[in-house]
Amino acid sequence: MAVLLQAGDIFDFTIDVEEGVVGGASIDAHGTPLTDEVLALAKSSDAVVLGAMGGPKWDGLDYSIRPERALLALRQELGLFANLRPVKLFAPLAQASTLKPEVVAGTDLLVVRELTGGIYFGQPKGVTTEPDGTERGFNTLVYTTPEIERIARVAFDAARRRRGRVTSVDKANVLESTELWRRVVTRVRDEEGYGDVELDHVLVDNCAMQLIRDPRQFDVIVTTNMFGDILSDEAAMLTGSIGMLPSASLGGKVGMYEPVHGSAPDITGQDKANPLATILTVALMLRHSFDQGAAADCIEQAVERVLEAGPPHPGHLRGEGQRGGVQGDGFPVGATGAVGEEMRKILAERLFPVDTFGCWLPSGPPASGSLSVRPQIPVEVLDDDSFEDIDIALFSRARRSVPMLVALKPLYDAAGITRIVVSTYQSVSGAGRRAMEELGKQTAALFNSQEVECEQFPHQIAFNCIPHIDSFLPDGYTKEGEMVRRPARSWTTRKFASPSPPPPRARARLLQPLRIHQRRDPTKLSAGDVRAILRRLPACCSRTTPRATTTPLATQATGRTSTYVGRIREDDSVENGINLWVVADNLRKGAALNAVQIAEILIRDYH
Numbered sequence: 001m002a003v004l005l006q007a008g009d010i011f012d013f014t015i016d017v018e019e020g021v022v023g024g025a026s027i028d029a030h031g032t033p034l035t036d037e038v039l040a041l042a043k044s045s046d047a048v049v050l051g052a053m054g055g056p057k058w059d060g061l062d063y064s065i066r067p068e069r070a071l072l073a074l075r076q077e078l079g080l081f082a083n084l085r086p087v088k089l090f091a092p093l094a095q096a097s098t099l100k101p102e103v104v105a106g107t108d109l110l111v112v113r114e115l116t117g118g119i120y121f122g123q124p125k126g127v128t129t130e131p132d133g134t135e136r137g138f139n140t141l142v143y144t145t146p147e148i149e150r151i152a153r154v155a156f157d158a159a160r161r162r163r164g165r166v167t168s169v170d171k172a173n174v175l176e177s178t179e180l181w182r183r184v185v186t187r188v189r190d191e192e193g194y195g196d197v198e199l200d201h202v203l204v205d206n207c208a209m210q211l212i213r214d215p216r217q218f219d220v221i222v223t224t225n226m227f228g229d230i231l232s233d234e235a236a237m238l239t240g241s242i243g244m245l246p247s248a249s250l251g252g253k254v255g256m257y258e259p260v261h262g263s264a265p266d267i268t269g270q271d272k273a274n275p276l277a278t279i280l281t282v283a284l285m286l287r288h289s290f291d292q293g294a295a296a297d298c299i300e301q302a303v304e305r306v307l308e309a310g311p312p313h314p315g316h317l318r319g320e321g322q323r324g325g326v327q328g329d330g331f332p333v334g335a336t337g338a339v340g341e342e343m344r345k346i347l348a349e350r351l352f353p354v355d356t357f358g359c360w361l362p363s364g365p366p367a368s369g370s371l372s373v374r375p376q377i378p379v380e381v382l383d384d385d386s387f388e389d390i391d392i393a394l395f396s397r398a399r400r401s402v403p404m405l406v407a408l409k410p411l412y413d414a415a416g417i418t419r420i421v422v423s424t425y426q427s428v429s430g431a432g433r434r435a436m437e438e439l440g441k442q443t444a445a446l447f448n449s450q451e452v453e454c455e456q457f458p459h460q461i462a463f464n465c466i467p468h469i470d471s472f473l474p475d476g477y478t479k480e481g482e483m484v485r486r487p488a489r490s491w492t493t494r495k496f497a498s499p500s501p502p503p504p505r506a507r508a509r510l511l512q513p514l515r516i517h518q519r520r521d522p523t524k525l526s527a528g529d530v531r532a533i534l535r536r537l538p539a540c541c542s543r544t545t546p547r548a549t550t551t552p553l554a555t556q557a558t559g560r561t562s563t564y565v566g567r568i569r570e571d572d573s574v575e576n577g578i579n580l581w582v583v584a585d586n587l588r589k590g591a592a593l594n595a596v597q598i599a600e601i602l603i604r605d606y607h
């Protein structure tokens with residue numbers, strides 16, 4: 001949901017989301033895996049995203065009311081006969097597969113699985129008892145020509161958009177129904193104008209072997225319901241984890257989008273499940289059902305960049321919960337402060353590859369209850385010996401200039417900048433946890449008509465804006481102003497102007513909007529040029545608002561890693577001037593993430 005909402009934010013679309021309960025949760029609540037209401041809701045939607053269902057709790061139930069029946073019923077009721085399962089190795093995960101990297105490198109195939117026929121739905125089926133007491137279980141593998149024709153067309157059409165090659169997988173040497181499958185697929189190719197698509201037939205047992213021998217030989221694999229189920233789980237391991245595989249079930253009016261994996265009951269509640277298959281499934285939905293190809297591309301690129309930034313340990317990808325990369329310890333310093341807390345969250349989110357985490361405090365014992373991390377991690381006081389046997393120590397101070405420079409660097413590279421005039425509006429969070437607590441206390445006091453107490457700030461900060469931050473330097477500027485100027489100066493040898501007016505401390509809790517007047521020389525950039533340059537940055541670095549007049553808001557950036565840039569205008573008060581409005585999460589982007597990203601680069605490039 002968070003990915004969907006954020007994609008909507010960036011690409012300016014809204015998708016109304018309603019949730020329905022299916023599978024085990026529905027059995028528990030309503031005694032049936034799929035209620036009429038939820039089926040009607042699915043039918044009246046434009047698309048359905050399905051979470052996995054099933055688990056040992058319901059395994060003893062009669063087949064007709066098992067959780068998985070909901071899935072099969074939805075597929076059948078929605079007419080979703082074509083299940084597309086793209087199997088693409090993200091390059092950073094070549095090492096994550098249990099197969100050799102040189103075998104899996106370049107894997108990019110599509111399994112087109114027939115989804116509403118075959119042995120899953122064939123009649124008769126069941127378990128009967130013979131007169132002598134012997135039990136007899138049976139299912140029927142049945143396919144009709146129309147069922148095979150329509151899935152063959154899907155495969156040929158898909159191959160035309162890819163590398164033009166279809167491998168049809170069957171068991172025609174033994175099973176009559178799949179001998180029919182082979183004949184019909186060949187006829188569709190020859191008689192329906194798909195002569196440009198290369199077709200070959202492979203027996204399923206051979207295909208299972210070929211997939212792990214040389215996956216690059218495959219482009220599109222089209223196969224029956226059960227073979228598709230099995231081969232796609234096998235193919236998942238080419239990508240490093242079953243937690244990487246999305247799927248789209250198509251064919252009816254409403255598309256359904258399902259990660260390939262199941263409910264992973266063996267890792268329930270352990271915070272180890274890989275969410276990327278579901279995230280990539282949302283991308284497929286945006287592409288196929290909502291014509292939002294750009295948003296889908298952006299999500300897929302974001303996944304790739306996350307994997308590039310810090311290759312997670314293969315075990316963690318597969319849900320084994322190990323961490324690797326650096327066989328040692330990682331310690332954030334000052335980890336109980338606001339920045340430290342944010343840094344710990346980021347380390348966990350990005351599966352930062354170290355064996356163990358600990359936290360250092362610059363001095364004194366941790367205040368009781370100040371560490372709310374789960375799982376509990378050790379906190380030590382920093383001393384002269386602290387760095388012994390430590391692989392990575394993360395230090396961070398809030399850098400007001402970081403978000404600003406994210407936006408300015410590409411403009412500097414493209415056209416040069418001679419002068420920047422900055423007005424920064426900074427949040428209380430930049431002054432640390434105690435300052436944020438003071439804001440909370442003062443706000444509560446004011447609402448209760450009580451006197452406010454000022455300890456962290458020289459003046460009341462709640463419902464106020466203090467027009468300077470930090471102490472004054474002899475030249476009349478503040479230390480905080482210097483913190484904006486200094487990094488910008490070191491970034492380029494050119495001269496930068498002083499912040500003007502002096503940066504005020506605003507009462508917003510978390511965010512740090514920066515307003516930049518920028519003049520550059522010698523190349524002239526229009527507002528459109530600037531927008532185009534910033535749009536080319538990866539979404540995880542910077543986002544421009546969809547319309548020229550939209551101003552990014554503090555609330556938009558809260559908890560996000562991007563720098564948001566909007567209201568890009570030409571400034572006619574100076575030659576070649578540009579005005580930008582830049583917003584970022586002060587703690588996350590300006591302070592905590594930076595140190596973590598630097599550590600990730602160190603591990604990636606130098607470890």
Ligand SMILES: NC(=O)c1ccc[n+]([C@@H]2O[C@H](COP(=O)([O-])OP(=O)(O)OC[C@H]3O[C@@H](n4cnc5c(N)ncnc54)[C@H](O)[C@@H]3O)[C@@H](O)[C@H]2O)c1
Nearest residue numbers: 052053054055243261262263264265267273274317318319
């Ligand atoms: N679409 C669905 O709803 C769906 C699909 C497959 C299985 N199932 C159901 O799920 C239950 C468990 O089935 P299973 O164990 O055979 O298959 P599974 O896919 O749930 O798990 C197989 C293995 O892969 C791991 N795994 C699965 N998803 C993962 C993820 N996102 N990240 C990391 N590791 C992951 C699991 O921990 C497990 O070790 C069964 O009840 C089955 O019917 C549901």
Ligand SMILES: CC(C)[C@H](C(=O)O)[C@@H](O)C(=O)O
Nearest residue numbers: 054068071072229258260262
């Ligand atoms: C849970 C089960 C019914 C389902 C299937 O066999 O289709 C699953 O394995 C899948 O791959 O989606």
